[in-house]
Amino acid sequence: ETAVFQTPNYHVTQVGNEVSFNCKQTLGHDTMYWYKQDSKKLLKIMFSYNNKQLIVNETVPRRFSPQSSDKAHLNLRIKSVEPEDSAVYLCATDWGYEQYFGPGTRLTVL
């Protein structure tokens, strides 16, 4: 049963535009994550958010920013997209010892 929801599934945009991706989880855990999966399928952590507090911020460019309204939602905003931002962005949350992932948002920057 799906517990981590992401919208949109796909997004195509031009260089320089601003985009925002949504993530919602229904497992009730405090911590949520954003990962980036590149064209080689390598997954890397971007942000960890614990009850509205940023607890890990990898060396991602400043144009990326997580936005949280409550512990069930963690959105990702990209201020001015660049070609190298083309990737799949995956949201996740903890459930017990495991992490559960959403279906991802595929971003294509033209």
Place this chain on the structure above:
Amino acid sequence: GQQVQQSPASLVLQEGENAELQCNFSTSLNSMQWFYQRPGGSLVSLFYNPSGTKHSGRLTSTTVIKERRSSLHISSSQTTDSGTYLCALERGQGGRALIFGTGTTVSVSP
């Protein structure tokens, strides 16, 4: 360098064959999780296995902490097993963000 290495990078199987996927890590282990990902699909957690052996249907995961390795065994492979298998370790700092391996792409033909 990459802290979590997986081998082989890709694997081609005939239906019914067994397979062994390896995950080696250079950092200390806080947790070990195996995931399965279909092309264009989300990550599905297969095992949380920080040590010892766990079974789930035709899948077996074995983690040996001293040797800094974990393996995933697929027995009697089926075409539906095709996809990418990823192992991941907990970072151990700033929450429970995961460090992912490079992945093994498995293709099972009938």
